[in-house]
Amino acid sequence: MSEGSAKGNGDISWLVLLALGAFNAVDGLLLVVFGGEAEQDTISRVVGMSWNDLSSSSPAVAHYIDHLVTLVGLLILGLAVFVAATSLSGYRRKEKWAWYSVWFLPVYFGLTALIMVQEGEIFSTDALSAELLGFFLVVSIGLQLASYRRFFPRSESQP
Numbered sequence: 108m109s110e111g112s113a114k115g116n117g118d119i120s121w122l123v124l125l126a127l128g129a130f131n132a133v134d135g136l137l138l139v140v141f142g143g144e145a146e147q148d149t150i151s152r153v154v155g156m157s158w159n160d161l162s163s164s165s166p167a168v169a170h171y172i173d174h175l176v177t178l179v180g181l182l183i184l185g186l187a188v189f190v191a192a193t194s195l196s197g198y199r200r201k202e203k204w205a206w207y208s209v210w211f212l213p214v215y216f217g218l219t220a221l222i223m224v225q226e227g228e229i230f231s232t233d234a235l236s237a238e239l240l241g242f243f244l245v246v247s248i249g250l251q252l253a254s255y256r257r258f259f260p261r262s263e264s265q266p
Contacts, residue, residue, distance in 0.1 A: 120254040121199040124209060127243060128190030131183055138180025143173035145180075186215070206258040209251060216244040 137145050147158040150172060154161055162169040190212065197205030220240035 118254070118257055120250055120257070121194045123246065123250050124194040124198055125191055127212065127247065128187045128194060130187075130243075131190065132187035135180045135183030135185075135187055138176055139184060140180075142177045142180075143169060146176050201258050203258055206251070206254065209247070212247040213244055213251070216240050216247060220244060 143150060144158060150161065151157050156164070158169070161172075190209075193205050193208060196202075198209060217240075220237045223237040223240065
């Protein structure tokens with residue numbers, strides 16, 4: 108299907124996908140830029156002291172946590188770039204590979220929310236809460252189900 112046919116037909120599913128990618132990019136970028144400081148509340152609940160206290164009493168541990176948070180941020184940023192590129196290319200043009208690959212998002216959002224729910228109090232005040240991830244899970248599944256016929260139209264020979 109040509110790019111021209113994807114435009115002008117009222118389909119905004121690729122824009123929703125792009126927005127999900129943009130949100131993840133912001134989240135990942137914050138973790139990359141601020142490292143452990145971006146997760147001060149969570150780290151404080153886990154280790155029982157503030158980020159500043161941990162940094163001064165155990166600088167090696169704080170440095171290690173800082174690197175882990177930065178690496179997670181890079182992974183999230185990489186996912187966001189993949190989602191944006193897929194949205195702007197194959198998904199927008201209704202290429203089947205893009206539809207199949209986007210099923211990674213509900214898996215990602217669902218498993219991440221499940222981990223956060225299992226950990227309970229640890230993630231209770233994080234900006235990226237299990238509730239928000241649950242919302243993204245519903246949006247990503249809804250997006251895929253709503254766009255199914257655009258990617259896989261019924262053949263003309265069937266009644």
